[in-house]
Amino acid sequence: QKEVEQNSGPLSVPEGAIASLNCTYSDRGSQSFFWYRQYSGKSPELIMSIYSNGDKEDGRFTAQLNKASQYVSLLIRDSQPSDSATYLCAASPSYYGNNRLAFGKGNQVVVIP
Amino acid sequence: EAGVAQSPRYKIIEKRQSVAFWCNPISGHATLYWYQQILGQGPKLLIQFQNNGVVDDSQLPKDRFSAERLKGVDSTLKIQPAKLEDSAVYLCASSFRGLGNTIYFGEGSWLTVV
Numbered sequence: 715q716k717e718v719e720q721n722s723g724p725l726s727v728p729e730g731a732i733a734s735l736n737c738t739y740s741d742r743g744s745q746s747f748f749w750y751r752q753y754s755g756k757s758p759e760l761i762m763s764i765y766s767n768g769d770k771e772d773g774r775f776t777a778q779l780n781k782a783s784q785y786v787s788l789l790i791r792d793s794q795p796s797d798s799a800t801y802l803c804a805a806s807p808s809y810y811g812n813n814r815l816a817f818g819k820g821n822q823v824v825v826i827p
Numbered sequence: 828e829a830g831v832a833q834s835p836r837y838k839i840i841e842k843r844q845s846v847a848f849w850c851n852p853i854s855g856h857a858t859l860y861w862y863q864q865i866l867g868q869g870p871k872l873l874i875q876f877q878n879n880g881v882v883d884d885s886q887l888p889k890d891r892f893s894a895e896r897l898k899g900v901d902s903t904l905k906i907q908p909a910k911l912e913d914s915a916v917y918l919c920a921s922s923f924r925g926l927g928n929t930i931y932f933g934e935g936s937w938l939t940v941v
Contacts, residue, residue: 718869757918757932758870802869814883815860815930817869 717741718805720818728826733790735821737803740784744805747779749788752800752820761801762788793825829853831933833919839939845907848936852900852921858882860930861894861904862918870918876902909940 718739727733739747746765750758762777764770764786770777776789786805790797800820807814832851840846852859857878862870873892875882878899887894891910896902906913916935 720869757934759932760929804869813875815872817871819867819869 717816718803718818720803720821722821724822724824726824726826727793729793729795731793733793733797733823733825735788735790735801735803735823737786737788737818738784739786739803739805739816741805741807741816742781742784743807744784745808746806747777747786748804748806748815749775749777749786750802750804750817752802754799758802790823793823795825795827798823798825831919831921831931833917833933833936835936836934837937837939839941840909842911842940843908845905846909846938847903847905848917848919848938850902850904850919850933852902852919853931855923856921856931857899857924858922859896859902860918860920860922861902862920862932863915864918864935865915873904873917906938909938911940914938914940 720737749762751761752758762775764777764779767779767781774791778787786803800822802820803818804815834849838846859876861873863873864870873887874884874894876896892906894904916937918932918935920930920932922930
């Protein structure tokens with residue numbers, strides 16, 4: 715079983731709509747959770763981190779964490795063409811998250827103008 | 828602020844040959860990581876250094892991969908001998924300390940083994 719799973723296929727959303735991405739993790743000891751954005755041919759860049767249950771908002775992005783269900787999600791509001799990328803979910807067993815960071819395979823998002 | 832530097836950017840080798848990748852982290856960053864990203868997959872941690880010491884190398888195929896970080900700054904990742912399944916992007920990343928700080932990735936070294 716993979717540590718971090720992102721199972722949904724490419725997501726196409728119209729410009730201005732909400733994109734919703736989901737991720738599950740298998741290690742109940744995971745403490746820190748991250749969403750990275752990766753443009754084609756580029757390296758990943760951190761867009762959100764979340765450490766406690768509930769919602770965390772940053773601009774147009776909202777991360778949601780439910781440790782009981784071992785579930786992390788990312789909402790992108792008012793989607794823009796520049797949001798078209800692959801979004802990687804990651805989890806770490808350490809509280810601040812920089813040790814043994816495990817990534818999911820990513821979900822591709824395509825925003826249609 | 829200069830980012831994480833990696834070289835070479837692209838490399839094509841034949842199977843059973845050797846290859847080495849170099850990484851220079853962001854100045855002052857004590858923690859350095861090497862990740863392998865195969866096309867269509869997420870990055871997989873190969874090795875994590877804290878200064879000169881290895882924090883985690885549990886997923887490093889030690890029969891063919893080796894890495895070192897001399898003087899706690901630059902790092903080199905070597906593959907010898909290469910296999911077809913080693914074709915991937917090798918991402919170097921760094922963070923200020925091991926805990927509580929953002930990981931910054933370099934642009935990656937693209938390896939094709941033919």
